[in-house]
Amino acid sequence: MASDDIDDVPIRDEMIRLGQLLKLASLAEDGTEAKELIENGLVKVNGEIETRRGRQLHDGDTVSVNRRTVRITRG
Numbered sequence: 001m002a003s004d005d006i007d008d009v010p011i012r013d014e015m016i017r018l019g020q021l022l023k024l025a026s027l028a029e030d031g032t033e034a035k036e037l038i039e040n041g042l043v044k045v046n047g048e049i050e051t052r053r054g055r056q057l058h059d060g061d062t063v064s065v066n067r068r069t070v071r072i073t074r075g
Protein backbone atom coordinates (compact mmCIF):
# COMPACT_ATOMS: atom_id res chain seq x y z
CA MET A 1 0.00 0.00 0.00
CA ALA A 2 1.32 3.43 -0.89
CA SER A 3 1.77 6.02 1.83
CA ASP A 4 -1.03 8.16 0.40
CA ASP A 5 -3.69 5.41 0.44
CA ILE A 6 -6.50 5.89 2.95
CA ASP A 7 -8.40 3.01 4.56
CA ASP A 8 -11.99 3.60 5.66
CA VAL A 9 -12.87 2.56 9.21
CA PRO A 10 -16.62 2.29 9.79
CA ILE A 11 -18.03 3.20 13.20
CA ARG A 12 -21.54 2.53 14.55
CA ASP A 13 -22.01 5.63 16.66
CA GLU A 14 -21.87 9.36 15.93
CA MET A 15 -18.28 9.57 17.21
CA ILE A 16 -15.33 7.57 18.50
CA ARG A 17 -12.48 8.68 20.73
CA LEU A 18 -8.96 8.77 19.31
CA GLY A 19 -7.55 6.09 21.63
CA GLN A 20 -10.38 3.72 20.71
CA LEU A 21 -9.94 4.35 17.00
CA LEU A 22 -6.22 3.58 17.12
CA LYS A 23 -7.05 0.14 18.52
CA LEU A 24 -10.04 -0.46 16.20
CA ALA A 25 -8.00 0.41 13.09
CA SER A 26 -5.03 -1.69 14.30
CA LEU A 27 -2.81 1.40 14.41
CA ALA A 28 -2.01 0.44 18.02
CA GLU A 29 -2.06 -3.00 19.67
CA ASP A 30 -3.60 -1.79 22.92
CA GLY A 31 -4.45 1.25 25.00
CA THR A 32 -0.93 1.56 26.35
CA GLU A 33 0.58 1.73 22.87
CA ALA A 34 -2.13 4.18 21.76
CA LYS A 35 -1.33 6.44 24.71
CA GLU A 36 2.41 6.36 23.95
CA LEU A 37 1.89 7.14 20.25
CA ILE A 38 -0.30 10.13 21.13
CA GLU A 39 1.98 11.42 23.92
CA ASN A 40 5.01 11.22 21.60
CA GLY A 41 3.32 13.35 18.94
CA LEU A 42 3.15 10.55 16.40
CA VAL A 43 -0.60 10.81 15.72
CA LYS A 44 -2.15 13.35 13.35
CA VAL A 45 -5.87 14.11 13.10
CA ASN A 46 -6.88 15.87 9.90
CA GLY A 47 -3.21 16.66 9.26
CA GLU A 48 -2.51 18.22 12.69
CA ILE A 49 -0.60 16.56 15.56
CA GLU A 50 -3.09 15.56 18.26
CA THR A 51 -2.08 15.02 21.89
CA ARG A 52 -5.51 14.31 23.42
CA ARG A 53 -6.35 10.62 23.63
CA GLY A 54 -10.00 11.51 24.26
CA ARG A 55 -10.33 13.65 21.11
CA GLN A 56 -13.71 12.99 19.55
CA LEU A 57 -13.60 11.87 15.92
CA HIS A 58 -16.52 12.02 13.52
CA ASP A 59 -17.46 10.88 10.02
CA GLY A 60 -14.87 12.14 7.54
CA ASP A 61 -12.04 12.76 10.03
CA THR A 62 -8.67 11.27 9.11
CA VAL A 63 -6.04 9.84 11.46
CA SER A 64 -2.42 9.17 10.47
CA VAL A 65 0.23 7.13 12.28
CA ASN A 66 3.54 5.94 10.80
CA ARG A 67 2.60 6.82 7.18
CA ARG A 68 -0.72 4.95 7.46
CA THR A 69 -3.94 6.95 7.22
CA VAL A 70 -7.48 5.92 8.03
CA ARG A 71 -10.74 7.83 7.52
CA ILE A 72 -13.75 7.54 9.81
CA THR A 73 -16.95 6.51 8.06
CA ARG A 74 -20.36 6.17 9.62
CA GLY A 75 -21.29 2.56 9.01
